[in-house]
Amino acid sequence: MGILGRLSFKDQAFKLREQAVLDATTRMLASKGFDLMTMDDVAGEAGISKPSLYKHFKSKDELATEVMIRLLDDAQDFLARQAPELSPLARLRDLLAWALRVRLEGGLPFLPSTSPQVRAMLTRSLRYVSRAIKLHKMLQGIVEQAKRQGELQADMPTDVILYSYYSRTCDPAVEYLRVYGKYPDEDIVRHMLQVCFDGMSAGRRRADGES
Amino acid sequence: MGILGRLSFKDQAFKLREQAVLDATTRMLASKGFDLMTMDDVAGEAGISKPSLYKHFKSKDELATEVMIRLLDDAQDFLARQAPELSPLARLRDLLAWALRVRLEGGLPFLPSTSPQVRAMLTRSLRYVSRAIKLHKMLQGIVEQAKRQGELQADMPTDVILYSYYSRTCDPAVEYLRVYGKYPDEDIVRHMLQVCFDGMSAGRRRADGES
DNA sequence: AACACCTTTTACTGATCAGTAGAATTTTTT
DNA sequence: AAAAAATTCTACTGATCAGTAAAAGGTGTT
Known part of the structure; x- marks a missing residue:
C-alpha cells in the first residue's frame, strides 16, 4: 500500500517546513531578541499559521532551544x-x-x-x-x-x-x-x-x- | 512660617527614598534583566508600594533610564x-x-x-x-x-x-x-x-x- | 488635639501574548 | 473526481504586567 513511502514523503515536506521555521526564528531572535519575539512573528515570517507552528514545536522555549x-x-x-x-x-x-x-x-x-x-x-x-x-x-x-x-x-x-x-x-x-x-x-x-x-x-x- | 525649611526637609527624605529605589532597580536589573523585572519587584525590593514608586518615576522605561x-x-x-x-x-x-x-x-x-x-x-x-x-x-x-x-x-x-x-x-x-x-x-x-x-x-x- | 500631607492597600483596567479549539478551506492521495 | 488529510482562519482562554484610582491609615506639623 505504499504506506512507508507516503509517510516518508510527508515527513520530508514536514522537515523542510521545520527548517524554514528554524530559519525564521533565527532571524527573529537576531533582530528582536527572545522576549520581544512573538509566536505570531515567527509564524508570519515562516509563512505558516500559529497553530501549524505548534505542530512543530510545542512551546516558544522549545523553539528557541532548537535554534x-x-x-x-x-x-x-x-x-x-x-x-x-x-x-x-x-x-x-x-x-x-x-x-x-x-x-x-x-x-x-x-x-x-x-x-x-x-x-x-x-x-x-x-x-x-x-x-x-x-x-x-x-x-x-x-x-x-x-x-x-x-x-x-x-x-x-x-x-x-x-x-x-x-x-x-x-x-x-x-x-x-x-x-x-x-x-x-x-x-x-x-x-x-x-x-x-x-x-x-x-x-x-x-x-x-x-x- | 518655615515653608522653605519644611519643603527642603521633605525633599530630602524624598530624594533619599529615590536613591533607595534606584539602588533596588539596579539590583533587580542586574539579577533579572529589564524584561523580567516587574515594577512590583522593584517596589518590594525598595520597601515601598507600587503607587509610591510611580510618584518617583512615571514609567518603567524612565526608571531604568535613570539608573x-x-x-x-x-x-x-x-x-x-x-x-x-x-x-x-x-x-x-x-x-x-x-x-x-x-x-x-x-x-x-x-x-x-x-x-x-x-x-x-x-x-x-x-x-x-x-x-x-x-x-x-x-x-x-x-x-x-x-x-x-x-x-x-x-x-x-x-x-x-x-x-x-x-x-x-x-x-x-x-x-x-x-x-x-x-x-x-x-x-x-x-x-x-x-x-x-x-x-x-x-x-x-x-x-x-x-x- | 486637629489638620494636612503622604503612603499604603486593594482592587481595578487594558494590553499583550502564549497556547488552543473547532470550523472552513486547501492540498494530496487514490 | 471524490475522499482523506493536513493546514489555515477566527476566535478564544488565561496569565502576566504596566499603570491607575480611591479609600484607609500613618506621620509629622502647628
Whole structure:
C-alpha cells in the first residue's frame, strides 16, 4: 500500500517546513531578541499559521532551544571540516571568524549571554547542554594544544581563555562597529580577531601561523 | 512660617527614598534583566508600594533610564577623580577595573548590550544620550593620547578600540568566570584586564606604565 | 488635639501574548 | 473526481504586567 513511502514523503515536506521555521526564528531572535519575539512573528515570517507552528514545536522555549542547538551543531560541523594541517591557533581564529560572519549575515550570537532567563531555559535542555559540553571539551583540547605549541599564553588559565573566546562571538562591539563605525563586514571580522588575540596594547607582533 | 525649611526637609527624605529605589532597580536589573523585572519587584525590593514608586518615576522605561544615567555619572566622576599623573593607558585600565568591580558587586553592566529594545529606550532619552556622548568623547581623547604615547596600537582605529573597550564592561566572560571558574573577584578583574589589553596570543610582554 | 500631607492597600483596567479549539478551506492521495 | 488529510482562519482562554484610582491609615506639623 505504499504506506512507508507516503509517510516518508510527508515527513520530508514536514522537515523542510521545520527548517524554514528554524530559519525564521533565527532571524527573529537576531533582530528582536527572545522576549520581544512573538509566536505570531515567527509564524508570519515562516509563512505558516500559529497553530501549524505548534505542530512543530510545542512551546516558544522549545523553539528557541532548537535554534540554539542547530547553531551548536553547525559550529561542531565547522570544526570537524577544518583542514587538519591548521595550527590550533589558526583553528580558533577560523572558527571565531565563522561565528562572526554568521552573526553579520543576520544569524545569531552563539552564546546566550543575552538574558538570565534565556540561559536558564537552555540549561534546562539536556540536548542543548550535552552539545555545549561536547563543543567546550573540543575547544578546551585545542586551546591546550595551542598553549603547548606556544601560540597562546601558557600562563593564562584555559577557562579564562575559553570564556573570553566565547564572549567574542556575542560581542556587542560587532554591532557598534557596523552601526556607528560603518565598517564593511570583513573589516569588522578582522578587527575583532585582532583585538581578541592581540589585545589593544602596543608593542606586539602577530605570530600568525608559526606552527 | 518655615515653608522653605519644611519643603527642603521633605525633599530630602524624598530624594533619599529615590536613591533607595534606584539602588533596588539596579539590583533587580542586574539579577533579572529589564524584561523580567516587574515594577512590583522593584517596589518590594525598595520597601515601598507600587503607587509610591510611580510618584518617583512615571514609567518603567524612565526608571531604568535613570539608573543607567546614574551609572554614567558615576563613571564620569571616577574619571574626574583619577590621579592626573596616570598615563592614558593606566587611566583606561583603572576605569575598566572599576566598572568590572561594580558589576561583580551586584551592579550593572555599563552598556545596554542586552537587548535591542533597551538600547532603543535609552537612545530615546536625551539626558542619557548626551551623557553617553560626553563620556565617549572623553575616552576618545584618552585613547588617542595613549596611541600617541605608544601605549595603544596606533594602527588600530580609535572607534574599534573604544567599542571593544565598552564591550568588556558587559562581557559575559565575567559571569562565566565567577559561576563556572569560581575565581575570586580580584582574579577575574586581573584576567579580564589582561585579555582586554594583551589578548590571548603568546609572545607578549606587558608595557604597564612606560609613559 | 486637629489638620494636612503622604503612603499604603486593594482592587481595578487594558494590553499583550502564549497556547488552543473547532470550523472552513486547501492540498494530496487514490 | 471524490475522499482523506493536513493546514489555515477566527476566535478564544488565561496569565502576566504596566499603570491607575480611591479609600484607609500613618506621620509629622502647628
